Amino acid sequence: xxxxxxxxxxxxxxxxxxxxxxxxxxxxxxxxxxxxxxxxxxxxxxxxxxxxxxxxxxxxxxxxxxxxxxxxxxxxxxxxxxxxxxxxxxxxxxxxxxxxxxxxxxxxxxxxxxxxxxxxxxxxxxxxxxxxxxxxxxxxxxxxxxxxxxxxxxxxxxxxxxxxxxxxxxxxxxxxxxxxxxxxxxxxxxxxxxxxxxxxxxxxxxxxxxxxxxxxxxxxxxxxxxxxxxxxxxxxxxxxxxxxxxxxxxxxxxxxxxxxxxxxxxxxxxxxxxxxxxxxxxxxxxxxxxxxxxxxxxxxxxxxxxxxxxxxxxxxxxxxxxxxxxxxxxxxxxxxxxxxxxxxxxxxxxxxxxxxxxxxxxxxxxxxxxxxxxxxxxxxxxxxxxxxxxxxxxxxxxxxxxxxxxxxxxxxxxxxxxxxxxxxxxxxxxxxxxxxxxxxxxxxxxxxxxxxxxxxxxxxxxxxxxxxxxxx
Amino acid sequence: xxxxxxxxxxxxxxxxxxxxxxxxxxxxxxxxxxxxxxxxxxxxxxxxxxxxxxxxxxxxxxxxxxxxxxxxxxxxxxxxxxxxxxxxxxxxxxxxxxxxxxxxxxxxxxxxxxxxxxxxxxxxxxxxxxxxxxxxxxxxxxxxxxxxxxxxxxxxxxxxxxxxxxxxxxxxxxxxxxxxxxxxxxxxxxxxxxxxxxxxxxxxxxxxxxxxxxxxxxxxxxxxxxxxxxxxxxxxxxxxxxxxxxxxxxxxxxxxxxxxxxxxxxxxxxxxxxxxxxxxxxxxxxxxxxxxxxxxxxxxxxxxxxxxxxxxxxxxxxxxxxxxxxxxxxxxxxxxxxxxxxxxxxxxxxxxxxxxxxxxxxxxxxxxxxxxxxxxxxxxxxxxxxxxxxxxxxxxxxxxxxxxxxxxxxxxxxxxxxxxxxxxxxxxxxxxxxxxxxxxxxxxxx
Numbered sequence: 021x022x023x024x025x026x027x028x029x030x031x032x033x034x035x036x037x038x039x040x041x042x043x044x045x046x047x048x049x050x051x052x053x054x055x056x057x058x059x060x061x062x063x064x065x066x067x068x069x070x071x072x073x074x075x076x077x078x079x080x081x082x083x084x085x086x087x088x089x090x091x092x093x094x095x096x097x098x099x100x101x102x103x104x105x106x107x108x109x110x111x112x113x114x115x116x117x118x119x120x121x122x123x124x125x126x127x128x129x130x131x132x133x134x135x136x137x138x139x140x141x142x143x144x145x146x147x148x149x150x151x152x153x154x155x156x157x158x159x160x161x162x163x164x165x166x167x168x169x170x171x172x173x174x175x176x177x178x179x180x181x182x183x184x185x186x187x188x189x190x191x192x193x194x195x196x197x198x199x200x201x202x203x204x205x206x207x208x209x210x211x212x213x214x215x216x217x218x219x220x221x222x223x224x225x226x227x228x229x230x231x232x233x234x235x236x237x238x239x240x241x242x243x244x245x246x247x248x249x250x251x252x253x254x255x256x257x258x259x260x261x262x263x264x265x266x267x268x269x270x271x272x273x274x275x276x277x278x279x280x281x282x283x284x285x286x287x288x289x290x291x292x293x294x295x296x297x298x299x300x301x302x303x304x305x306x307x308x309x310x311x312x313x314x315x316x317x318x319x320x321x322x323x324x325x326x327x328x329x330x331x332x333x334x335x336x337x338x339x340x341x342x343x344x345x346x347x348x349x350x351x352x353x354x355x356x357x358x359x360x361x362x363x364x365x366x367x368x369x370x371x372x373x374x375x376x377x378x379x380x381x382x383x384x385x386x387x388x389x390x391x392x393x394x395x396x397x398x399x400x401x402x403x404x405x406x407x408x409x410x411x412x413x414x415x416x417x418x419x420x421x422x423x424x425x426x427x428x429x430x431x432x433x434x435x436x437x438x439x440x441x442x443x444x445x446x447x448x449x450x451x452x453x454x455x456x457x458x459x460x461x462x463x464x465x466x467x468x469x470x471x472x473x474x475x476x477x478x479x480x481x482x483x484x485x486x487x488x489x490x491x492x
Numbered sequence: 493x494x495x496x497x498x499x500x501x502x503x504x505x506x507x508x509x510x511x512x513x514x515x516x517x518x519x520x521x522x523x524x525x526x527x528x529x530x531x532x533x534x535x536x537x538x539x540x541x542x543x544x545x546x547x548x549x550x551x552x553x554x555x556x557x558x559x560x561x562x563x564x565x566x567x568x569x570x571x572x573x574x575x576x577x578x579x580x581x582x583x584x585x586x587x588x589x590x591x592x593x594x595x596x597x598x599x600x601x602x603x604x605x606x607x608x609x610x611x612x613x614x615x616x617x618x619x620x621x622x623x624x625x626x627x628x629x630x631x632x633x634x635x636x637x638x639x640x641x642x643x644x645x646x647x648x649x650x651x652x653x654x655x656x657x658x659x660x661x662x663x664x665x666x667x668x669x670x671x672x673x674x675x676x677x678x679x680x681x682x683x684x685x686x687x688x689x690x691x692x693x694x695x696x697x698x699x700x701x702x703x704x705x706x707x708x709x710x711x712x713x714x715x716x717x718x719x720x721x722x723x724x725x726x727x728x729x730x731x732x733x734x735x736x737x738x739x740x741x742x743x744x745x746x747x748x749x750x751x752x753x754x755x756x757x758x759x760x761x762x763x764x765x766x767x768x769x770x771x772x773x774x775x776x777x778x779x780x781x782x783x784x785x786x787x788x789x790x791x792x793x794x795x796x797x798x799x800x801x802x803x804x805x806x807x808x809x810x811x812x813x814x815x816x817x818x819x820x821x822x823x824x825x826x827x828x829x830x831x832x833x834x835x836x837x838x839x840x841x842x843x844x845x846x847x848x849x850x851x852x853x854x855x856x857x858x859x860x861x862x863x864x865x866x867x868x869x870x871x872x873x874x875x876x877x878x879x880x881x882x883x884x885x886x887x888x889x890x891x892x893x894x895x896x897x898x899x900x901x902x903x904x905x906x907x908x909x910x911x912x913x914x915x916x917x918x919x920x921x922x923x924x925x926x927x928x929x930x931x932x933x934x935x936x937x938x
Binding site for chain 2: 391413421426431434
């Protein structure tokens with residue numbers, strides 16, 4: 021508990037500023053010019069020494085990206101100037117295997133974010149990405165010996181090209197949407213995980229994503245393959261410095277859950293409030309597999325992210341826990357999608373959102389039951405809390421049911437903090453802000469409970485920061 | 493152009509607009525409204541399918557050019573006696589065990605018969621066909637017709653309706669008058685490949701009360717047709733209006749309907765619609781709670797089979813504080829049919845101290861049927877109570893087993909369960925005679 025107390029003191033001193041808003045001097049060893057064309061795509065692929073088939077995929081994706089219109093739903097993304105973005109910034113010459121290999125300045129950044137401590141304490145493996153490249157990767161030896169792979173997809177392309185070729189782009193093809201196409205064209209970094217059959221990785225694997233350069237686009241690509249009967253929990257965190265101009269983060273995450281596997285993917289997104297966060301995340305779950313997304317959205321200017329599970333095998337189960345906190349100038353357009361494409365599949369979506377200081381939180385979701393998916397069961401529960409009259413909360417759930425033998429339910433409620441609850445707490449000598457913070461923390465508790473300890477603490481701390489100066 | 497020549501026309505056209513207006517000898521202001529609407533329609537295009545409201549209804553089978561504009565049966569407005577009513581239509585008149593205060597019957601675009609209780613007439617209640625109202629009650633019709641509750645400029649369907657509307661119901665209840673008996677209006681589709689554009693305009697003045705029951709049907713169950721209707725409900729301060737509708741068009745009719753309610757302070761609306769008929773029908777319902785104290789209750793029921801497609805798009809638009817709305821929809825699907833319920837609850841920043849509820853339930857009776865439910869909340873105020881729920885499921889095996897163990901056949905058991913499922917909405921319809929009408933129509937179908 022000692023460390024927690026220390027952190028709280030530090031938080032108090034920052035007074036509600038974005039705590040990861042610092043940035044260090046740019047020491048990048050290579051930086052492509054701004055803007056995007058075929059040459060840049062070829063340059064990125066060339067720098068990485070990629071096989072031709074990957075360059076082909078990239079160039080095809082680039083064509084799809086240029087042809088697809090900008091999406092006209094969700095948030096306002098017209099502020100993105102695709103010509104004013106650095107698509108590739110290489111911060112270091114090679115990926116570190118030990119912490120000492122990481123360049124000093126970058127190491128300092130991650131030290132400040134607490135990565136090495138976390139690794140020592142409870143992680144089975146950690147990856148850290150700085151701008152376009154993964155700068156550090158480690159995996160506990162015993163897992164390595166069991167055949168677990170945890171490395172950057174760039175490395176995987178060199179060392180395990182067959183696995184990459186078999187699965188890359190199979191869950192989210194470039195045609196899926198404009199930003200998936202963009203990612204496929206210019207992707208760099210991310211995580212590649214393979215867990216062999218029957219292996220249970222009982223402590224989380226973690227990745228940390230950091231944008232440091234101004235006008236930077238980060239396009240990491242994550243591919244997770246969990247073989248039959250295996251288990252893994254992957255955690256990612258995201259931060260960026262506060263610059264005056266906007267950055268773009270557009271990731272693609274593909275997960276394959278083979279029969280009887282269990283996968284949990286946890287995200288705590290705390291980008292600076294001028295980052296556009298447009299991410300496509302999708303998992304395919306086969307017979308009796310379980311896929312869980314735990315998705316926390318606190319930062320960014322606009323997030324559009326709807327983690328999905330395609331239940332393709334009988335008895336597969338999908339769960340999405342989504343939490344969104346929108347403060348001033350923020351729009352969290354979050355939610356989830358579940359497609360029931362096999363019999364006796366089940367799913368649960370729980371969404372909790374909080375809007376404050378003019379922020380806007382939207383739940384956007386889809387439950388689809390295809391013909392033949394008999395015995396499908398699904399439940400969606402959305403709760404929203406609005407903390408002041410300038411804020412906004414929306415719910416856009418879609419249910420498409422093409423099969424009779426199903427049970428689908430959706431419910432949502434929107435309210436503000438009850439005066440009686442505030443009054444009760446304040447009558448016990450608690451200040452209004454503290455009381456409101458307690459109520460909000462209680463509101464999101466079902467979700468925070470699902471987070472690893474480190475993240476639960478972090479989450480509560482971030483909520484406290486966001487709540488500072490609020491009147492409920 | 494003569495009336496006969498009009499019947500040879502296909503699809504909407506300037507000639508059809510001219511022929512309609514001329515044959516009705518309409519006053520200039522209505523002619524102008526028609527032509528303005530026609531101009532508007534020529535600048536608009538059919539929905540592409542990418543619009544949120546039209547994404548789930550495929551309009552490729554909606555072919556204007558296959559239908560005839562319906563000329564009035566007689567050149568001028570006005571009704572003949574009851575003996576002129578075709579015998580096929582008479583069973584629809586009236587409500588079982590519920591006396592009515594007045595009846596209005598339309599065959600295609602023409603008023604065939606009307607009646608109104610003498611006392612109501614003396615109290616100043618106007619209940620007549622819209623053509624007559626256009627001639628005799630300009631001061632009421634002109635300011636309200638497609639200007640407010642359903643603006644003519646909403647989209648191509650409302651614009652074409654404004655140009656080609658033909659036949660309709662006009663109801664005006666003066667200030668403070670309480671009409672206790674329900675008024676009934678019936679619209680029969682009788683001509684094969686006819687293009688129907690009926691219009692209902694209801695104006696309830698301050699503190700008045702009225703119930704209007706509308707029934708839409710075809711004279712044959714396989715009569716092809718096209719329907720593009722509009723319903724406008726104007727509720728002045730303190731008015732209480734109940735509007736109940738049974739949509740039971742032929743199974744070969746393609747339909748679009750726009751229904752709008754504009755509610756002033758402390759007004760109360762009860763709106764209900766039972767959707768049973770049509771090959772494809774899209775209904776947009778826009779309830780605008782514009783002033784404090786206004787309340788709305790909305791009830792919907794859908795029963796579909798075969799290849800039917802019914803789409804209801806509702807809007808509970810809370811524009812003022814202290815407003816309340818509540819919506820319940822239930823639909824049962826058989827065969828290869830498909831239903832869409834997309835309901836929006838919109839709370840404007842001004843709409844503090846409001847409460848809004850929405851619930852939608854679908855019962856799928858066939859593996860080929862498809863039900864889409866999209867209950868949307870857009871909340872821009874904070875001091876609100878807002879909830880919605882939606883479910884989709886099938887018949888409980890235990891319930892079926894129980895009923896069949898009591899000697900009921902599979903069909904009888906199914907009918908009983910579906911009837912029970914829909915009954916919770918039917919009992920909310922405030923007119924007993926209308927409930928019976930809906931029950932009969934439901935029973936005839938399962």
